[in-house]
Amino acid sequence: MNSCSVNILHSIRRWRQRSGLHVHKLLLYHPPQVAAIYECASHVLRYINAPYEVRMPEIDRRSHVSLYGNLYWIDYNLQTGEYFIQSFDFTREIFKPFCLLPLQDNHCLNELRLAVWKGDRFSLLKQKFLRRKIEIWVTKNKIDDKEEVVWINFMTLTTTNLPNLFHKKCGVSYFIYDKTLFMCCGDDEASHPCIYIVKGDVCNKIQIGYGQVSWFSHCAYVPNLISVPLKFQI
Numbered sequence: 507m508n509s510c511s512v513n514i515l516h517s518i519r520r521w522r523q524r525s526g527l528h529v530h531k532l533l534l535y536h537p538p539q540v541a542a543i544y545e546c547a548s549h550v551l552r553y554i555n556a557p558y559e560v561r562m563p564e565i566d567r568r569s570h571v572s573l574y575g576n577l578y579w580i581d582y583n584l585q586t587g588e589y590f591i592q593s594f595d596f597t598r599e600i601f602k603p604f605c606l607l608p609l610q611d612n613h614c615l616n617e618l619r620l621a622v623w624k625g626d627r628f629s630l631l632k633q634k635f636l637r638r639k640i641e642i643w644v645t646k647n648k649i650d651d652k653e654e655v656v657w658i659n660f661m662t663l664t665t666t667n668l669p670n671l672f673h674k675k676c677g678v679s680y681f682i683y684d685k686t687l688f689m690c691c692g693d694d695e696a697s698h699p700c701i702y703i704v705k706g707d708v709c710n711k712i713q714i715g716y717g718q719v720s721w722f723s724h725c726a727y728v729p730n731l732i733s734v735p736l737k738f739q740i
Contacts (some may be wrong), residue, residue: 560601571622608657617671638668665709
């Protein structure tokens with residue numbers, strides 16, 4: 507395996523349900539335009555076309571999500587200056603733009619984080635660079651390629667002790683439950699890993715580790731009746 511392939515294998519894994527069967531695949535990427543699909547069952551690696559405008563390195567800095575077996579992440583159109591959600595369809599094995607983000611107002615000065623909401627919708631966390639205020643936007647309807655995506659402002663948090671998410675390269679994730687924001691990231695003082703619980707004008711911080719941590723990974727657990735086959739489990 508050459509050095510390019512080794513770099514590719516450090517990317518993202520997702521699986522797609524197809525024809526009632528669980529088909530596990532890895533989407534592998536090496537910038538600028540090398541992409542491949544690895545099929546876990548057959549151990550076959552196939553290279554695919556990655557359009558020039560697809561910028562998957564954004565995944566390293568912003569959040570990416572998997573919904574209905576497809577992969578979604580925030581990207582930027584260099585020609586139009588618009589931020590949008592890019593996607594990868596595992597069934598057809600193609601990249602395609604999904605929808606624009608709400609309020610195209612200097613997104614380069616905002617921190618943007620994408621997440622799944624209610625199991626079938628998207629939520630978008632937006633924090634301005636010069637202010638700590640956090641806006642949460644959600645899609646009005648279930649995610650469906652056949653319907654136009656409508657975003658609504660779900661809530662705005664203005665408490666003064668919110669963490670500064672800008673320039674946190676890795677290790678920021680969140681979810682929304684009952685008008686409450688649960689967020690995991692390093693704190694502003696010493697980059698200690700913390701959980702922030704924000705509701706209304708109250709923000710509580712729970713430290714979950716010690717020492718300066720610039721890079722850390724985490725996940726949110728949601729019970730699922732579909733399990734990964736034993737031979738693919740780590």
